[in-house]
Amino acid sequence: MTRHVLILGGTTEARALASSLTADPALRVTSSLAGRVAEPRLPEGEVRIGGFGGPDALRRWLTEHAVDALIDATHPFAAAISSHAAQAAASAGVPLLAVRRPGWTAGPGDRWHPADSLVQAAAMLPDLGRRIFLTTGRTGLAAFAGTTGAWFLIRSVDAPRPPLPEPSEVLLARGPFTLEGEAELLRRHRVDVLVTKDSGGPATAAKLTAAREAGVPVVVVRRPPVPEGVPVAATPGEAVAWLRAGPVQPRDGISPGHRRVCGAAGRCP
Numbered sequence: 001m002t003r004h005v006l007i008l009g010g011t012t013e014a015r016a017l018a019s020s021l022t023a024d025p026a027l028r029v030t031s032s033l034a035g036r037v038a039e040p041r042l043p044e045g046e047v048r049i050g051g052f053g054g055p056d057a058l059r060r061w062l063t064e065h066a067v068d069a070l071i072d073a074t075h076p077f078a079a080a081i082s083s084h085a086a087q088a089a090a091s092a093g094v095p096l097l098a099v100r101r102p103g104w105t106a107g108p109g110d111r112w113h114p115a116d117s118l119v120q121a122a123a124m125l126p127d128l129g130r131r132i133f134l135t136t137g138r139t140g141l142a143a144f145a146g147t148t149g150a151w152f153l154i155r156s157v158d159a160p161r162p163p164l165p166e167p168s169e170v171l172l173a174r175g176p177f178t179l180e181g182e183a184e185l186l187r188r189h190r191v192d193v194l195v196t197k198d199s200g201g202p203a204t205a206a207k208l209t210a211a212r213e214a215g216v217p218v219v220v221v222r223r224p225p226v227p228e229g230v231p232v233a234a235t236p237g238e239a240v241a242w243l244r245a246g247p248v249q250p251r252d253g254i255s256p257g258h259r260r261v262c263g264a265a266g267r268c269p
């Protein structure tokens with residue numbers, strides 16, 4: 001019997017996972033994209049685009065489309081959809097796995113300043129520099145709009161959402177980025193602070209090496225936590241192994257915040 005897997009996507013890992021799973025004739029694979037990016041890189045297999053309309057609507061989608069397993073392979077900072085997935089999976093009784101690429105770690109020579117939020121990152125800037133390279137994405141930039149006495153280079157895939165800090169220059173670009181390119185960008189714009197989320201992964205890591213080599217401090221915004229009780233895979237390969245192991249359904253009556261982790265062995269403790 002075919003098992004239906006829903007992948008919440010929008011990441012390299014989600015696309016890699018969809019490619020692996022569509023090769024398995026025992027699986028029906030649907031990927032879900034938020035529809036934020038104008039020209040998304042489409043995964044293999046079936047694709048649906050757009051928000052579900054909240055956790056209850058996602059739960060109905062899981063039930064109506066007879067989803068057997070849900071894999072949250074969204075970006076580490078997409079906290080709302082991850083929370084909705086945890087609630088919907090628990091109430092629909094569908095096994096859920098989160099795929100999260102490991103975060104970046106500072107090495108010798110790095111000058112990293114951790115921040116808990118974009119607002120906290122903005123508050124740290126006056127002590128660090130005046131020519132700021134913002135790579136935190138197209139949303140949330142209002143956090144920097146009140147910063148005075150600084151110039152911003154804002155890089156995002158699609159046009160950033162106002163309000164933006166001023167004065168600023170917008171650079172529309174999609175990774176992967178090379179070390180040579182990132183080093184040249186820092187030099188050309190005389191960047192003296194880099195701001196990034198701890199997205200992890202190789203596609204956008206070159207900016208960190210370029211910053212280290214140029215002695216540029218980096219404000220690194222920490223990740224939100226994965227919803228409590230949701231098992232986590234670090235790679236698409238681990239997610240494939242979890243599916244092959246046949247995850248057990250969560251027991252009835254367990255609240256979304258305290259779901260049991262049944263684990264890859266397929267048994268609840």
Ligand code: NAP
Nearest residue numbers: 009010032033034051052053054074075077078079080081
């Ligand atoms: P978010 O704040 O967690 O989600 C906001 C709303 O967007 C959700 O409530 C949901 O709408 C909808 N949504 C998000 N991901 C979805 C998906 N895969 N399929 C269907 N609906 C989805 O998410 P976000 O940070 O805006 O990110 C949106 C998408 O961009 C995600 O797929 C994420 O993987 C990708 N992305 C995000 C970042 C980032 O830095 N946040 C970076 C790269 C890629 P409803 O409540 O209506 O269901």
